[in-house]
Amino acid sequence: MNSCIRGLFTFFLIAFSLHVFSQSNPTSTYNLSAAAYTLTAWPTTSPAGSYPNSMIFHTHTGSVDPLLATAATGDYTGVYNGALNARINGHATNGILFFNSGTGNYLGAAVLSLNTVSCTNINVDWVGRTQVTGTRNYSIRLQYRIGNVGAFVDVPGGPWEYLSNAVLNHSATVSCNLSTLTSNAVDNQAEVQIRWKYFYYGALTGTRPQLALDDINITRSVSLVNTIATGVVAGSPFCVTSTAGVSVSVPFSYGPGAAFISGSTVFTAELSNSAGVFSSPTAIGTIVSNASGTQTIAATLPAGTSTGNAYRIRVISDVPAVVGSANPANLTINLSPVDVTGETIAPANNQVGVSWVNPTSCFNEIMIVARAGGSVVGTPVGNGSAYTANPLFSLGTAFGGGFVVYKGAGTGSTTFGLANGTNYCFKIFVRYGTNWSPGVEICATPNNGTIFKRGDFAIVGVNANNSCSSSTEDEISFVCFQDIINNTSLDMTDNGWESVLLNKWGTAEGFVRATRSGGTILAGTVITFRFVGASYVAVAPDANWSFASLTPTNVSFPFPQLNLNSSGDQIYFMQGGVWGIPAQTVHRAMQHTLAGLFCLVSIQLLLG
DSSP states (O other): OOOOOOOOEEBOOOGGGOOOSOOOOOSSOEETTTSOEEEOOBOTTOOTTOOSTTEEEEEEOSOSSOOTTOOOOEEOOSOSSOOSSSEEEEOBTTOEEEEOOSSSSEEEEEEEEEEOTTEEEEEEEEEEEEEEOOSSOEEEEEEEEESSSSOOEEOTTOOOEEEOOSSTTOEEEEEEEHHHHTTTTTTTOSOEEEEEEEEEOSSOOSOOOEEEEEEEEEEEEEOOSOEEEEOOOOOOSEEEOSSOOEEEEEEEEEEOGGGSOTTTOEEEEEEOOTTSOOSSOEEEEEEEOOSSSEEEEEEEEOTTOOOEEEEOEEEEETTTTEEEEEOSSOEEEEESOOOOEEEEEEEETTEEEEEEEOOSSSOSEEEEEEEESSOOOSOOOTTSTTOOOOSBTTSSOEETTEEEEEEESOSEEEEESOOTTOOEEEEEEEEETTEEOOOEEEEEOOOOOOOOOTTSEEEEEEESSOTTTOTTEEEEEEEESSOBOTTOEEEEEOSOBTSSSTTOBOSSSOEEEEEEOSSOBOTTOEEEEEEETTEEEEEESOSOEEEEEOOOSSSSSOOOOOOOOTTSEEEEEEESSEEEOOSOOBTTBOOBEEESOEEEEEEEEOOO
16 A cells, blocks of 8 residues: 655755864664655754654755765754754754755765565655756755665666756656565665755756755655564674674564564564575574564673674564564674684894784784794694793793794884894794684794994094984984995994993983894995984984884883984994893893893994
């Protein structure tokens, strides 16, 4: 049985009373099987922030002339009798008016939410009107989507739209059968959203027209067949493990309610395979009918469900026996944790850098174990609290024949204190809860760059607190009498030698390692480094050096940056050796020592 519904929409944007926030869905979904949808008027006195039944009005930011592809960014919350700027006006029985002008959040769209369970032959009629003419080209176009997420798309066979006209009060009726045009995709759905998008097209300039959306009539035929439609399932991607599933709410609609007897009919939510096929579905939850027509099943995605991004969930019933339609969008399930991807390795002098790409979701932390001379053995257990990381090889927790050198959620780590010429394997594990991935391993051998001896290195210039550029900027220039090849590393510190303890540096200032990465620098070339706070860069002869702080992570305080004091300071350049931390806790921090480290040159700055 068909009936007409008439609705008038004229859209004017009022910038002074709009707010910017994420656009919302209508707060209610109209049950089309109960009655055809009608909207015959929208009063100019309607309260700000109110909307027609099961509708909402959307706005966007940016250009005053939105294109069809311009995304909605907020809800219209203004009054409906405004006279300035972009606005929506209510015109009683003459519709709702759209008008973009001035400044603010611009229009826009009207979105209607429908429940089409038991409905077929859904027909939409509406009238577009040019309320005020303008020289720019504007349109109101009909679009739709299944559910309330994802992109709106044009109704096939169109476009079904009203174009602005040069004749004042011109109007035209637009009519289309959504069921036929979408091959019945909109039939028997828990939610279908219809959108009338107001947008600019063409390249004309000048005045903007005021267009009205008027006389909406949505009719349907009601099927006598018992139906079940699964709604939008929220929460994807879902994270399951080999031992634990995850809860999920499955909303669904059924009709007619009288056929599903309260207390007798059992509804079961079923999970498809990873391709969205229900050839051997998995039951994940049940509920008994209350004959309300809409219910929600509290279900559980099973532990051990394989990873996939095309899962669907449907609801079936026993008496009457009905197989419902699936939820409208693919669901992603991750058997967690999954390993990192894109792992790369960068050997250098006495160190190795490792980088990777983290999983997009379903992980708590990354842990790296490094082992000299062979592969890491075994898989971690527990929640990770039993393992402590240290980037200085051999100081982290012993595991798998090696040591833990990194824990965190980052995408890169450098391990120091390695022996050149020895092969090291780095295994990257991913933890989610108390579950660990199998791990991926990558191996490399750190290698020497240029090894200097005394007389090969000279500092030729220092500028502490370079006021020509920045009051905190330091520069230091030096020259080497050997060629500097790739992977050559230089350690620098402005800490005082034996400032507190014999044969140790203090820790009140910075420790930095510079590693060459841009090809050979010929002997005799002046090299300049610049330090600004925690930023370390090379400025001559090129920028192809990397800089890493040597501050250990197994201390409970941050170390300062390398920063030359203009009132007097010192700086040391060194190579080789392993930085360590003895147990003393004096002079602000524990003291650094070294093993086999060779001081190339030092300079005392008497700049005060």
